[in-house]
Amino acid sequence: MLYSQTPAAEKRRLFRERLASGELLRFPGAFNPLSARLIERKGFEGVYISGAVLSADLGLPDIGLTTLTEVAGRGQQIARMTELPAIIDADTGFGEPMNVARTIQTLEDAGLAGTHIEDQVNPKRCGHLDGKAVVDEDTAVKRIRAAVDARRDPNFLIMARTDIRAAEGMDAAVDRAKALVDAGADAVFPEAMRTLEEFEAMASALDVPILANMTEFGKSDLFSTSQLRDAGVNIVIWPVSMLRIAMGATGRALDTLTEEGHLTSQLDQMQHRADLYDLIDYEDYNHFDTNIFNFHISR
Incomplete structure (x- = not known):
């Protein structure tokens, strides 16, 4: 009932323990708190919170317009x-190294298990769009060092994301990733890898976990979890997929309303009221006040 029963520090400890096991961890993207609960209910290992989704939720493009306060607040929820x-997703850390340090402590306080800081130039662009620019290695390293120095819980995962593959090629991506690991990054997010061989090359070059971004309509093919596991990937995210599916369904429902004047034909596409109430633990609130849950829902 209400919120998670597992303290944030314990979530982080268990996550780091599982990540160290070498298994592939699946982190679908949650677009709101309720979808995070559904991800858990369906048996996944973690939840990813995308900067692109947070921006889209506000009706904004993913070009660095969101603030630390907005991101941390939604992340906590x-x-x-x-x-x-x-x-x-913490984008470029919301400023200079001191701002990156503040970002890390704010996200720790918000109950997150980890974050990634990228090496793009501000204002950043979506990782699978053309025209990206990255900062020099010294600037990228300073961001990660600031993040590591600011961390208070050693189990809070600090991941370095590099977008240099699209700008300068695969060799540059491996070199940049190594430098970020030397700066203290616990894991690496190599953005916009194009082939399984590129993931394999990155995994073999590093001694830390790597993340694969399986976003639709991007630069990477949509590899399966078994393919990514065999390539040495440790975490896979589907950052915007659930939002895309939800918005697609919403669009079709609105079209049906326009065409038919009601949603009777769409009932089998909806989450049933009983399933929603089960997901939000409606009946558990009865332990506090029997007047809250004093009814039964028939299917």
């Missing part, structure tokens, strides 16, 4: 609603 660890 999502993370506290699930027993799973949640990783959140």
